[in-house]
Amino acid sequence: MVWNVRKAAVIGAGVMGSAIAAHLANAGIPCMLLDLEGLADRGIAKLKETKPAPLYDPAFVSRITAGDLDKDLAVLASCDWIIEAVSERLEVKHAVWGKIASVWKPGIVVSSNTSGLSIDAIVSVCGEEMRSYSVVTHFFNPPRYMKLVEVVPCSKSDPTLVKEVATFCRDRLGKGVVIAKDTPNFIANRIGTYAMLATLRAMEKHGLSVEEVDAVTGPLMGRPKSATFRTLDIVGLDTFLHVCRNVREQTDDALEAAAFAAPPLIEELVSRGWLGDKSGCGFYRKDNYAKEGSDRIQALNPASMTYAPRVGVKSSFIDAAKLAKGTTGKLRAIMQAADEDRLAAFAHDVIEASLQYAAEKLGEIADTASEIDQAMRWGFNWEQGPFETWDALGLEVLASALEERGKAVPAPVAALLDRGLKTFYSSKDGKLFNYVKGEYKVVEEPPDDISLRRLKESGRVVFAGDGASLIDLGDEVACLEFHSQSNAIGPGVLAAIRRAVRETDSNWRGLVLANEGRNFCVGANLMLLLMEAENEEWEEIDLIIRDFQDSMRGLRTLARPVVAAPHRMTLGGGVEACLPADRIVFSAETYFGLVETGVGLLPAGGGCLAAAALAQDRAEAANLDDVRQPIVALFETIAMAKVSESAYHAKRLGYWRPGDTVVVREESRIAEAKRAVLELDRLGYASPGGNRKIAVGGRDAAAVLKLGVQSMRRGGYISEHDVKIAGKLADVLTGGDVPAGTVVDEQRLLDLEREAFLSLCGERLTQDRMRHMLATGKPLRN
Known part of the structure; x- marks a missing residue:
């Protein structure tokens, strides 16, 4: 059982x-x-x-x-x-x-x-x-x-x-x-703690500041933004010392015990009660008395044990390494610059020590390289595990470098090289193998998982477009995968959507919308829109929005079932791409919301149309006389650019439809979406057809919405520009200047969306918001 x-x-x-x-x-x-x-x-x-x-x-x-x-x-x-x-x-x-x-x-x-x-x-x-x-x-x-x-x-x-x-x-x-095996600190804490200790030793050797260490040991090395010292502050410096002591007291290896010795700097901080976030200060602290608008974060100067405003790190090496493609490219740039730059030399020492230690522990803390790599990716948010990094940088290259520096080549690495093998991993027929005790064994994966990367590697790409590709999932189901920058929706993605609609209509039982990016989709290509607005290319913007709307309508009216499988950040245009689908299979960690008002705009890729249709459906389901109540709730959600804190919260925000589901395990959502397509097809799928008719709230509902907006303005909660944006949103969602209960066709709502969007693009304050979002990643309330 x-x-x-x-x-x-x-x-x-x-x-x-x-x-x-x-x-x-x-x-x-x-x-x-x-x-x-x-x-x-x-x-x-x-x-x-x-x-x-x-x-x-x-x-x-x-x-x-x-x-x-x-x-x-x-x-x-x-x-x-x-x-x-x-x-x-x-x-x-x-x-x-x-x-x-x-x-x-x-x-x-x-x-x-x-x-x-x-x-x-x-x-x-x-x-x-x-x-x-x-x-x-x-x-x-x-x-x-x-x-x-x-x-x-x-x-x-x-x-x-x-x-x-x-x-x-x-x-x-x-x-x-x-x-993991029953060894001190198991896998992730064992390797992660050693890597941090190696970082502290290299910091002292190369004379780096706290800010310099964190500038190098974050995303530049494929590690989280919290890098080294911000991570230590979050973990707690006393907790870190406890983890070090746990290995030191239980290992039989004198050299390893010495490697896990408590760093004097951290011992000093703990003795002062400077434990990190839990005590308010550690390697960093917040200065609550700093000038408004200035950086409130101060960094520790280990030499004087005092705090000062953190200093930005300027380095031609860092600038060059950031331009390298992917984590592997950045790591190679670090290793190549180690003889010329002190920051690169520091990073080289950290990488080399971490890789050497991880390889030495293979077999002791876990049986396979894949378990150690997965532990570091899942537990410490490394982009690459240590053995993936060995492969990426080259076993022969790294082993030769160790020997030149008088260091031992770890036994598992030497065993591979002695057999004439050059990697811990290999792939064949879409399956991944890793080297275990003298042979390559398949890395077991859950039977229900669908990996788009593996399908592409095995030749299952139907077409590869500029920004999106169509992939064969098997059983006559295709998947449209976004792969533009940040998976943002631009002309290339829209063209791929239209092509995928035609292809699916002719040759497939249905279509899944999914990808394996960091986020599903962060919205439309804001940079492109800003450039066109600054150049007053209004006809070009109009064409972009028409293309967006037509592409979304194509998804909604496709004669085959469409199922979207969003995950993580699914914002703006990403939501508009999901709402035309017949079903949405959410990953539980989906942060879902129409956020266009945050950049001074409103949803114009069919988002307002979808909201009006949702309001009508809610009214019918609740036997309400009109759509006023549900449209008020959706207006508030969109006007305030609310984003769900989970897929379940998206339901509270009003974005769910009957049949939408949640999967807790993110990796299973594509398989679940495929199953949903096949089930809809099996039951005899019928397309919802062309021009929908929607009962709208009209001018009366718009007046109610605008009254609430004015109340917020009088309370000082929003600006005059917010009022303008919200007013246009209210007019679109309620169908414009028509009586309450008027039934309009969807094209009227799409036209209202597009006209309001174009109008707002011409506003200087909207362009300021767009520019600020692109520069800082944060909304501007002007």
């Missing part, structure tokens, strides 16, 4: 335990949160205040029940899964596991959320049968947003159960799961 969780319990209502309970609730699992009397209630209350939100929807908190560990201990016997998330002290964990053992029944899985303590040591207080049901499930913080879960079996864990726990965490909780 496959393990299933109908009810779970989390013991420990601190930040981590409460957040794990919240994510179980996100997945629809009823959960008890247990702690000392009153603490669980407090933990649940904090979930409602925590930012970013641990819950997909605030209503999901009802799935969590507070309890007292001692008084409610017996309830554990009715659970399928018990997760211990108490403090990282073995004696505390022993006390809790002893209590669990007193009520435990065969079949109940018990796991510890420890970040690095030995699971064998933890379960030593339990009987042998309970040990067979015991593992580590190490969630990374915050559990909703961080993808990694490390599953670590103890020496007595049932191997079948371990696989089922991993599968459940992957499929029901949407996690990226790696199987």
Whole structure:
């Protein structure tokens, strides 16, 4: 029987335990949160205040029940899964596991959320049968947003159960799961902590400042924007020292123990109580008395242990490396410049040390290179794992460089080279293999996953356009993949959409809209629109908008089913591309919204039309006499450029239609979308047809909307330009100057959209907003 969780319990209502309970609730699992009397209630209350939100929807908190560990201990016997998330002290964990053992029944899985303590040591207080049901499930913080879960079996864990726990965490909780060995700090913290220690040593060697280190060790090296010191502040410097100590005290290797020695600088900061974000200062702090408009962030000067406004780093090397294509290109630029530039030399030392250490630990902390790479990508947000980087930079090149510098070539690297092999990974027939103990073995992937990258590698591209491509998903279903800059919608994408519509109509059972970019689509090509507006090319803008509207209409009226599968940022034009689809399969982490007002415009690619149609559908479903109530809600959502905090929040914002669904596991959304296409086709799909008729609110509804806008203006919440934008939006959404309840055809709404959009493009304040968004990534309220 496959393990299933109908009810779970989390013991420990601190930040981590409460957040794990919240994510179980996100997945629809009823959960008890247990702690000392009153603490669980407090933990649940904090979930409602925590930012970013641990819950997909605030209503999901009802799935969590507070309890007292001692008084409610017996309830554990009715659970399928018990997760211990108490403090990282073995004696505390022993006390809790002893209590669990007193009520435990065969079949109940018990796991510890420890970040690095030995699971064998933890379960030593339990009987042998309970040990067979015991593992580590190490969630990374915050559990909703961080993808990694490390599953670590103890020496007595049932191997079948371990696989089922991993599968459940992957499929029901949407996690990226790696199987780690019971070694100090497991995989991600082991490699990640070493990399940070190597960074601190290289910083001292090359005499770099805090700002210089973070300028190099962020996206330039394929690492997160938080780089090194911002990351340490978020983690907590005392926590970092604890992780270092955990390896240092448990390793038998004297050299490794020395490598994990506590850095004197961080010890000094901790002794002063400067722990990072939790104490208000660490390597950075905020100056609340700084001048308005100035940078409030100050950086630490380690030499004087004082803070000063952070200094921007100017470097011709950094400028050149940023121009390199992709993470691999940037890393190669770093390695090539190491003999000429001090920042590059520093980065070279960090990269080399990290790669060497990761390779040395292969086999000790995990059996495969892919598990280590996945752990670093999912747990530390590295763009490339260490073994992917070995392959990208070249095993022979790196090994020769190590030998020249008098350093040992790691045994797994030497073993590959001795066999005449040059990479840890290889691919064949659309499958990925990695080198394991003398042979290449396939990297197991979930059977339901569809990888567009692998399909393209295996020759399944139907056509490759400028900005988008059509890919064969199998079973006569095609997928249109955006791949423009930031997946923004411009002329190339629109041309590909129209071509995909023609192709699908003739040769396919249906069409999926999906991609594997960082975000689904951040909107239209704003730079292009601004350039045309500044040059007063109004006919060109008119043509662009007509093309946009026609392309979206083509998707909506296609004689085959269309299913959109958005993920992450899906904004403006990205939303307008999804709403014509017959179904939307949302990734749970989809941030969905028509945000054009933020740049002084309004939705003109059919977004206003779609909103008016949604309002009509809402009115009909609720048996309302007119569309006023639903149009007010949608107007507020669009006028304030609201973006959903999850796919479930998109429903609250009014964007859902009957049949739309959510998948927690982002990688499964393309397969789910394909299934939805096939199901619609099987049921005898009929196109909704051409020119829709929509009942609109007319001038009366527009007056109500504008009255609310004026009230906000009098309250000082919005500017005069906001009033102008909102007024035009109100007129479009309500169908213009017509009586309430007038039935108009969709072309009238599209014309109103386009005319209002063109008018706003000509406004200087709108152009200022567009320019500011392109320069800063933030809206301007002028």
